[in-house]
Amino acid sequence: xxxxxxxxxxxxxxxxxxxxxxxxxxxxxxxxxxxxxxxxxxxxxxxxxxxxxxxxxxxxxxxxxxxxxxxxxxxxxxxxxxxxxxxxxxxxxxxxxxxxxxxxxxxxxxxxxxxxxxxxxxxxxxxxxxxxxxxxxxxxxxxxxxxxxxxxxxxxxxxxxxxxxxxxxxxxxxxxxxxxxxxxxxxxxxxxxxxxxxxxxxxxxxxxxxxxxxxxxxxxxxxxxxxxxxxxxxxxxxxxxxxxxxxxxxxxxxxxxxxxxxxxxxxxxxxxxxxxxxxxxxxxxxxxxxxxxxxxxxxxxxxxxxxxxxxxxxxxxxxxxxxxxxxxxxxxxxxxxxxxxxxxxxxxxxxxxxxxxxxxxxxxxxxxxxxxxxxxx
Numbered sequence: 191x192x193x194x195x196x197x198x199x200x201x202x203x204x205x206x207x208x209x210x211x212x213x214x215x216x217x218x219x220x221x222x223x224x225x226x227x228x229x230x231x232x233x234x235x236x237x238x239x240x241x242x243x244x245x246x247x248x249x250x251x252x253x254x255x256x257x258x259x260x261x262x263x264x265x266x267x268x269x270x271x272x273x274x275x276x277x278x279x280x281x282x283x284x285x286x287x288x289x290x291x292x293x294x295x296x297x298x299x300x301x302x303x304x305x306x307x308x309x310x311x312x313x314x315x316x317x318x319x320x321x322x323x324x325x326x327x328x329x330x331x332x333x334x335x336x337x338x339x340x341x342x343x344x345x346x347x348x349x350x351x352x353x354x355x356x357x358x359x360x361x362x363x364x365x366x367x368x369x370x371x372x373x374x375x376x377x378x379x380x381x382x383x384x385x386x387x388x389x390x391x392x393x394x395x396x397x398x399x400x401x402x403x404x405x406x407x408x409x410x411x412x413x414x415x416x417x418x419x420x421x422x423x424x425x426x427x428x429x430x431x432x433x434x435x436x437x438x439x440x441x442x443x444x445x446x447x448x449x450x451x452x453x454x455x456x457x458x459x460x461x462x463x464x465x466x467x468x469x470x471x472x473x474x475x476x477x478x479x480x481x482x483x484x485x486x487x488x489x490x491x492x493x494x495x496x497x498x499x500x501x502x503x504x505x506x507x508x509x510x511x512x513x514x515x516x517x518x519x520x521x522x523x524x525x526x527x528x529x530x531x532x533x534x535x536x537x538x539x540x541x542x543x544x545x546x547x548x549x550x551x552x553x554x555x556x557x558x559x560x561x562x563x564x565x566x567x
Contacts (some may be wrong), residue, residue, distance in 0.1 A: 397427030
């Protein structure tokens with residue numbers, strides 16, 4: 191198949207999944223065309239089946255904001271006609287689904303039929319999408335998509351809850367490429383960071399309020415008083431300064447490393463003992479799954495789709511949002527016994543294997559064929 195993929199090219203989960211999916215499809219023999227405003231950050235290797243098409247919005251003084259939605263629709267039309275796309279897959283509903291619908295209508299008038307699939311990733315439904323300023327367009331675009339997928343059962347339920355959707359939403363979960371995320375020997379690195387055998391806790395996010403990074407620091411403050419530990423904070427964002435100030439007020443900055451954005455996060459996970467994700471909401475929890483693939487158990491909130499990833503008492507523990515004391519108690523329980531820690535690590539890896547891209551890729555391929563068949567019938 192010739193597949194067009196529209197996504198955000200940044201570090202966010204939807205862009206990462208879209209890019210990794212495209213790379214896997216290309217390796218499987220499909221021709222993949224990425225359509226976005228800059229090259230995706232995870233598009234870091236050459237493949238003869240991968241093509242990138244840049245969307246350039248008009249920089250004209252009349253526009254306070256560049257009309258990206260129209261520019262994207264025009265680019266989709268151009269790529270579809272020239273490359274003879276069989277199907278278009280848009281990730282994150284806003285504004286990609288509406289742009290795809292506009293492009294589809296333009297193409298139809300010239301006799302070209304291009305079905306499109308919309309994948310819902312999270313805040314496009316639970317936060318931005320249900321805003322009154324966007325909801326009518328989002329709802330209309332989803333209902334006119336030829337196929338709709340969601341990354342978790344929880345997000346599927348939220349979509350039906352917040353929108354009047356009259357089509358079936360297929361749940362195809364996010365995935366892991368075990369060729370990249372796997373346990374590797376980084377003991378020399380761990381000894382340099384934790385020379386006295388300290389346990390290493392890690393949190394990875396974009397440091398937005400919804401990630402509740404302050405809860406990570408507060409729970410770590412309780413853990414480190416019981417178990418010698420270090421904390422890696424990976425990422426950056428609007429809450430960075432507040433978190434640094436909280437770290438200073440708690441007086442534990444000597445045990446905390448602010449590492450900023452990291453491309454090779456798998457190397458940091460390889461030396462970690464526990465992954466912390468106390469988010470207020472998570473449609474899926476890709477960062478937690480990546481940790482589990484590297485044999486790192488998870489302490490998380492029970493928000494959104496996290497219970498579908500982090501199995502209570504097996505791969506880690508779930509706590510109510512904001513209950514950092516319970517998270518600390520669960521973290522200590524895992525870390526205080528080496529045999530117990532090894533069991534949780536093994537369980538985390540075993541459960542993560544379910545989400546191996548080798549298992550998920552055929553689901554997308556079958557869904558594409560189903561959508562194409564229904565659209566052309």
